Amino acid sequence: MNKVKLKYDPNLSIRENAIRCGVSESAVRKYIRTNGIDRNYDNKVAKKRAILALRKEHPDMPLTEMSRRLGNAVNTIKKYLNSGENTSDIDTQKVSTFDISNHKFIIKSVSDNQTEILLNILRLHVRRETFDCDLTYSKGIFYQHISQPKLKFDKYPLDDSIMPLEKAMNIEDASLHSIVIDLPFIVKDYNSAKTSMIAQRFNYFSSVEELYETNEAMMSLAFRKLHKNGFLVMKTMDFVYGINQYWVSNFVQNKAKEIGFVLCDTFILISKTKILTTKGEKQHFARKFHSYFFVFRKGKKHIK
Numbered sequence: 484m485n486k487v488k489l490k491y492d493p494n495l496s497i498r499e500n501a502i503r504c505g506v507s508e509s510a511v512r513k514y515i516r517t518n519g520i521d522r523n524y525d526n527k528v529a530k531k532r533a534i535l536a537l538r539k540e541h542p543d544m545p546l547t548e549m550s551r552r553l554g555n556a557v558n559t560i561k562k563y564l565n566s567g568e569n570t571s572d573i574d575t576q577k578v579s580t581f582d583i584s585n586h587k588f589i590i591k592s593v594s595d596n597q598t599e600i601l602l603n604i605l606r607l608h609v610r611r612e613t614f615d616c617d618l619t620y621s622k623g624i625f626y627q628h629i630s631q632p633k634l635k636f637d638k639y640p641l642d643d644s645i646m647p648l649e650k651a652m653n654i655e656d657a658s659l660h661s662i663v664i665d666l667p668f669i670v671k672d673y674n675s676a677k678t679s680m681i682a683q684r685f686n687y688f689s690s691v692e693e694l695y696e697t698n699e700a701m702m703s704l705a706f707r708k709l710h711k712n713g714f715l716v717m718k719t720m721d722f723v724y725g726i727n728q729y730w731v732s733n734f735v736q737n738k739a740k741e742i743g744f745v746l747c748d749t750f751i752l753i754s755k756t757k758i759l760t761t762k763g764e765k766q767h768f769a770r771k772f773h774s775y776f777f778v779f780r781k782g783k784k785h786i787k
């Protein structure tokens with residue numbers, strides 16, 4: 484059984500892992516056994532991280548309330564709050580999936596599975612169970628195997644659980660830990676949009692300028708709403724329109740830097756479903772077969 488297919492998450496119980504992956508609990512147990520994972524150690528790390536994260540978010544919360552929210556005894560919470568940085572040393576032959584120095588669980592920059600990329604971003608950078616806010620929620624495909632974000636917005640909300648994008652302006656400034664943006668990457672004039680399935684489903688821009696302006700406006704909005712050191716996860720890709728190539732990924736990186744973000748990681752999603760068609764014409768550019776997930780961190784300055 485291979486790691487990517489199972490998408491084992493050490494933060495979750497065996498039952499939750501089984502539900503998330505659509506496999507039986509015994510399949511998860513077998514995975515843990517065959518990969519020699521130290522589940523006890525992982526449990527301790529997960530528990531401690533949850534306790535510390537709650538304390539950081541609510542420094543004045545009484546221990547009894549923490550205990551109620553997390554389902555841990557007050558003494559357990561006290562113990563983890565008072566312990567040092569390291570939970571304990573692993574003293575068995577087993578491995579911890581939190582131990583990313585172990586090559587088996589090392590997080591790689593390339594994947595053909597976007598859930599794996601998103602989970603790795605959460606695990607490596609955001610260090611929370613899910614993202615605070617998604618500004619381009621659409622159908623929420625990102626959250627098929629990940630907990631729903633606390634705040635969901637979209638310019639064209641598909642149901643009442645999703646708020647119109649204008650409402651995102653009301654979020655208190657500098658209050659969010661993480662934001663996700665996944666804008667359309669298609670430019671179409673009205674007539675060709677009518678015949679393009681992808682363009683209709685996820686919307687499209689009617690000019691390249693509109694695409695660039697929207698990318699910039701959305702990144703600026705995210706910058707305002709994130710607290711210092713908060714994370715912006717931005718999915719993007721380069722594209723060909725007419726006879727030109729548009730390097731949207733370069734634009735996003737440069738603009739993000741101007742706004743005040745620092746790029747802390749890049750993940751490349753390799754397409755496994757894209758149909759390779761050809762009209763028999765001469766090929767001018769490599770066929771785009773990948774998109775990016777950039778992980779930005781909010782730094783100090785802002786241009787506007």
Ligand SMILES: C[S@@+](CC[C@H](N)C(=O)[O-])C[C@H]1O[C@@H](n2cnc3c(N)ncnc32)[C@H](O)[C@@H]1O
Nearest residue numbers: 619620621622623624625638639665667685686
């Ligand atoms: C590729 S989809 C996002 C898919 C989503 N990540 C998911 O998991 O299902 C792009 C979304 O951007 C939104 N959108 C389209 N034009 C926009 C604009 N000008 N400004 C902000 N959002 C826009 C669309 O409504 C659409 O839901």
